[in-house]
Amino acid sequence: MSRLAALAKPQTGYSYAFMDAFAKRELRRRMLKAVAIPGYQVPYASRELPIARGWGTGGLQATLSLVGPETVLKVIDQGADDSVNAANLRRFITRMSGCQTTTDALQATIIQSRHRIPEEILREGQILVLQVPDPEPLRAVQSDSSACHHMHADADYGQMWLVLYEQLVRYKRYIQGASYPSLVNGRYLISPSPIPRWDTPKLHRAAHLTILSAGREKRIYAVPPYTDVRPLEFSDIPFQVEDQRTWADERTGARYKFMNELPQADGTARYELSDTGYAEKLIAKQRGQAVTIGRTYYDDEGNFYHDGYLKPPVIPEQGG
């Protein structure tokens, strides 16, 4: 046989958790640096994974370099464990690491998420890995990454305040939707990833560690436990989370949790909990099954668990 394949050593399987040891070591070092400088975007050599770029490969690299056989993993997309993308990532991580999986946020040791933070309060020792499409909160005012780098170095966030001011003048409110720009530890402005504003306060003084990883843009940053995270807001016009106070989950009656709005053919809408793992437990409880439901960030009256962090809305008098 003259074929090269005949001369080469037999094809072996992939490394544990897919990535080679050097890549995992680099990721861990970058994560440590990210934890040491809260909110600072640490560049890393993002590896190509067998999942399309822009589909969570940043979060996936973080998870793969943290995962072990003892890990209990939860993967969600838009809050849902059974979303096709979450299912696909979970299938890949378990296939490559043999870790266990769960839909219960309290059981999980690592939670990889796209666009949501669970409703139940995460505890010390848990790691939340958020997938980040664009790590740069300044992109809207400066598309050049090198220039953004300088602005962060100087904490030059004036243009962001100007954007907020212009929104107030035009619309009498902040109209930033998800990925609300937030200041970490009073120093670095971050995009908290496209989580709804409802979830942004959950990062503030959280007991768990949050790793935010952008695979395509090759940047990783972190919100360490018990670190201040403040959405950008003027002192007299407070930041507002989404107002869903009239919405109730149709299966459990739950309120004051983030909801999916499902348009109906007759012009009305139905509502369901976005956090499917939490909904699953509420339903189980209603059926009389034994489940442990954790304390939630927002109680049943909509009060956030850090008193005074969220303030009632103020509409500016003069606008337009």
Added chain:
Amino acid sequence: MYVAARGGEEAIQRSEALYHALKGPITPQLIQGIMESLPYLVDRVMGEASLYAPELAALAIAQSGGDLYEAVLLLRAYRSTQPRLGYAHPLTTERLFTVRRISASFKDIPGGQILGPSLDYSHRILNLNLLGDQQPAVSEEAPLPERPASPHYPLVADWQRQQGMLAPTPTHEASAPQDIPDVTRDNVLFPAPRAHRLQALARADTGGVLALGYASMRGYGLIHPTVNELRLAYAEVRMTHPLTGEDFSVGRVRVSQAEVVSNGGQHAPLLTLGYAATLGWNEVKLIAAATLDMEMSQPNPHPAHTEEFVMYHTEAIESSGFCIHFKLPHYVTFASSLDNLRKVISTFYSADSQPATAPAPQETAP
């Protein structure tokens, strides 16, 4: 072991099965056929994947049903798992086994214009006779010349340097191979090392490089390129054996290289040179890439020709991946925006106030 499996997992498995059901079976003959009959396609995929492995590239093309971005991703994902066993010796242009080498700068050049394999002067007529199996395909074997052409050719640029038209080749100490910046394993920061730039162009998306390069050529650029030299060649990959210390050849790879020059660049009145090279033969990509290399080196390039802009936006896997990620559900972010929209509507368009006092809300970030 408790596994969180629900509807989504079965759905994605069925979806993948459907995709594969719509194309024929993948056989060793098919892979062999792709490798032998479609070398330019295989080359394009290998170049963009920056992995020279014709058999694996053919497999990737077959496995993806010909979706080239998927094929490149398959190869890149495979590449990223491979250990780096060693470093080949540097190649010089003169040592290449060159089969095609043309210059638009001069009518004739030392060593001669070697047209080699090309469709440049073919009539682009579909050969419909080949469709039916009753017509035997006409053999298109190239006639053998009486004596073979030289495999090695000097550089046109060297002649220009002797004439003082081009700045001398910059001299610097040879780097240890492991110290050469590697865009696949380093952080990317700007201004990028030249190695990063040339590696990024070598593995860039052909269509993306062409679009930006064409924009430069058509009029958004600062400089007019002349193809100084374009080469298709085979390169002998030589390494030092880790145990015996002997130099040996690992094998031959197809490579291509382009140099464009302009007298309007930053070295004016001297000529300015732009360079690009890639694994495999891909002429259109290299002429565009060499033009972009020249543009990126200008003091104030057009915004679409800065190094950051070109390197980020011609990345095949990142650009295609991000584009198709918009198929993923975005209903949480959309709900967050709708909340603002409703609030603005109720502030400005409430039942008892005059409508149309507010401009359409526009978010500032995704």
